[in-house]
Amino acid sequence: MDLGIAGRHAVVCASSRGLGRACAEALARAGCSVVVNGRDGDVLETTAAAIRSDTGATVTAIAGDVTEPAVRERLLKVADVDILVTNAGGPPLADFRDLSAEAIRAGVEAQMVTPIALVQAVADGMVGRGFGRIVNITSASVLTGIEKLDLSSGARAGLTAFLSGVARQLVSADVTINNLLPGNFDTDRQDSIIEKAASASGRTIEDVRKAREKAGPAKRFGRPEEFGAACAFLASAHAGFITGQNLLMDGGAFTANF
Numbered sequence: 001m002d003l004g005i006a007g008r009h010a011v012v013c014a015s016s017r018g019l020g021r022a023c024a025e026a027l028a029r030a031g032c033s034v035v036v037n038g039r040d041g042d043v044l045e046t047t048a049a050a051i052r053s054d055t056g057a058t059v060t061a062i063a064g065d066v067t068e069p070a071v072r073e074r075l076l077k078v079a080d081v082d083i084l085v086t087n088a089g090g091p092p093l094a095d096f097r098d099l100s101a102e103a104i105r106a107g108v109e110a111q112m113v114t115p116i117a118l119v120q121a122v123a124d125g126m127v128g129r130g131f132g133r134i135v136n137i138t139s140a141s142v143l144t145g146i147e148k149l150d151l152s153s154g155a156r157a158g159l160t161a162f163l164s165g166v167a168r169q170l171v172s173a174d175v176t177i178n179n180l181l182p183g184n185f186d187t188d189r190q191d192s193i194i195e196k197a198a199s200a201s202g203r204t205i206e207d208v209r210k211a212r213e214k215a216g217p218a219k220r221f222g223r224p225e226e227f228g229a230a231c232a233f234l235a236s237a238h239a240g241f242i243t244g245q246n247l248l249m250d251g252g253a254f255t256a257n258f
């Protein structure tokens with residue numbers, strides 16, 4: 001399927017690894033020029049080179065912490081932004097009792113304030129040019145509480161509600177805002193969650209991994225490329241009538257009827 005976005009310019013935050021990288025790869029494959037980002041400059045350069053060589057796309061690497069306004073400014077000034085994917089590392093797993101006010105503020109900054117600031121910066125330009133696609137990487141934790149991910153649930157639910165109204169204000173200009181909600185995907189973050197669970201329970205990493213994989217109806221983790229493909233579709237020319245939506249990708253793990 002031709003996604004109709006060849007030649008568009010995409011900014012994918014926090015994309016040197018994992019789900020962000022998969023989104024950047026899918027958009028580059030669809031013919032977009034892509035800005036990739038991450039704090040570790042060496043990892044980022046390696047990713048940028050790999051995407052360039054796999055897709056032939058123009059890939060610009062901007063190293064830095066996306067929660068810092070100056071870094072966001074650098075991400076957005078490469079070219080007029082047609083497609084924005086917001087993302088940042090999720091908060092560390094923590095018992096809600098142990099979260100300091102400072103840790104809560106950092107989680108809200110990364111998961112809510114930062115993506116809102118990015119949307120504020122690009123919205124009017126997209127409206128003026130008559131095209132824009134914004135995809136926020138949030139989490140299944142928006143829909144259902146997950147132990148030790150309370151901060152993720154709270155901050156991302158705040159983002160979701162904030163942008164729900166914004167999405168309706170922009171759609172008549174062919175500018176959409178949607179959220180992708182990952183369940184368990186096979187990324188470095190997944191590995192670190194598995195390692196922590198193994199060391200806390202005394203089980204082996206392999207045992208914990210197998211148990212987590214088999215826990216859901218799909219009996220496997222999601223593959224990052226599946227996530228990237230969904231992102232590219234929401235960013236496509238064909239998705240202009242989809243806005244303010246939350247697409248859960250969890251292999252059927254969340255069992256609400258609606």
Ligand SMILES: NC(=O)c1ccc[n+]([C@@H]2O[C@H](COP(=O)([O-])OP(=O)(O)OC[C@H]3O[C@@H](n4cnc5c(N)ncnc54)[C@H](OP(=O)(O)O)[C@@H]3O)[C@@H](O)[C@H]2O)c1
Pocket residue numbers: 013014015016017018019020037038039040041043064065066067087088089090091137138139140141182183184185186187188189190
């Ligand atoms: N994987 C899952 O199963 C899953 C499930 C639910 C929700 N999520 C959420 O989805 C998002 C992506 O997860 P993932 O699994 O892809 O994580 P990951 O494998 O840990 O990759 C995170 C990426 O973001 C970059 N990054 C992190 N914090 C950043 C920051 N402040 N500024 C710029 N770049 C930053 C990392 O590079 P550097 O470290 O070099 O900065 C890396 O490229 C997270 O918010 C996570 O909580 C993931």
